[in-house]
Amino acid sequence: MENKIILFGASGHCKVVIDILKCNHINISTVVDDNPKTTTLLGIPVLHSDGFLQDGEQRVIVSIGDNAIRKKIVQRVGGNFYRAIHPQAIVSSFSTIGIGTVLMAGAIVNPDAIVGAHCIINTAAVVEHDCVLEDYVHLSPHVSLAGGVKVGEGTHVGIGACVIQGVSLGKWVTIGAGSVILKDVPDYAVVVGNPGRIIKSKK
Template identity: 50%
Template sequence: MYLYGASGHGKVIVEIAEELGYGIDGFIDNNAELDSIFDYPVIHQTPASGEVFLSMGNNATRQRIAKAYPQFTYPTLIHPKAIVSKRAKLGEGTVVMAGVTINSEVQIGKQCIINTSATLDHECRIGDFAHISPHVGLAGNVTVGEGTQVGIGACVIQGITIGKWCMIGAGAVVIRDVPDYAVVVGNPGRIIKYNRL
């Protein structure tokens, strides 16, 4: 398996893959100055096919690469120290970091990041290419749209819907639904701008 993206996020992903016993061929990255990470080679050309994990943190970049290379097989990586309900469903290419708790009937799309020690309670729905940052708390029945990032330490009360390609700021407390493309900060969370319309 190759890891596509030799950044800090990739360093975390490679350790999860090692814990899970994957054979790692190396990293793919267009930074010509990189030649190795943790003794794994960094190549600068994309292979024609094979097993690849998208190890970049930027949601839009993961979406672009996944669409450009549909021929790859994208595994789902779950850290051994995560707690994941047997009734949860996770899409291809998603990573679940150490300390995460995912409860019953949570549905997570493809190419998502569920980052360190985040908590997703029952029946949450996470769209493709979303990023749930470290120490985020989602109460039950929360929906997070495609491409949205919920920032570190944010809290979302039960039943809230957050739209697509939103940014929820670090430590925000979300108590109302959030429309597509909104940027939300503060306690209680308030919209300060829109990424695009």
């Protein structure tokens, strides 16, 4: 089992991660999940104890879409985290991709972009040149970040949202689906609309 990937979290997101790994001919040994009712996922056995991870040698991806829960599980599990990149993603050799991060099919990461650890760059999302994404960020399908955008830890950008060049999104921000972000967003804000407007704070 030491030469195979272990996935933590038997979610819909996990199904996509399984597909990415299979496209890369990488073996998956098991999925670990706290729900005792889930016994298999896409034909892969699901275990309900992570005690075998404590040796720190197993390669692990935390396959949970929720940013806050993913962070808690990463801190709980520890281990040798693995990144998964779909073969149809386009990733510049001049970019940096952090450990535990997953890039879906059609995702684009352009030169001098930095993507942190345990991020999700979902289907057909675009991270343009010189963007910086901190850890635990989730870009939903078809999100577009123009050049030089900065995204704080744990921020979730909803499906189809766009952020113009040079804008900074704070940490643990939520950007609603289809929003157009034209100016900086503070920490913990929830933003919706075109142009984006803050409707509440989660702090």
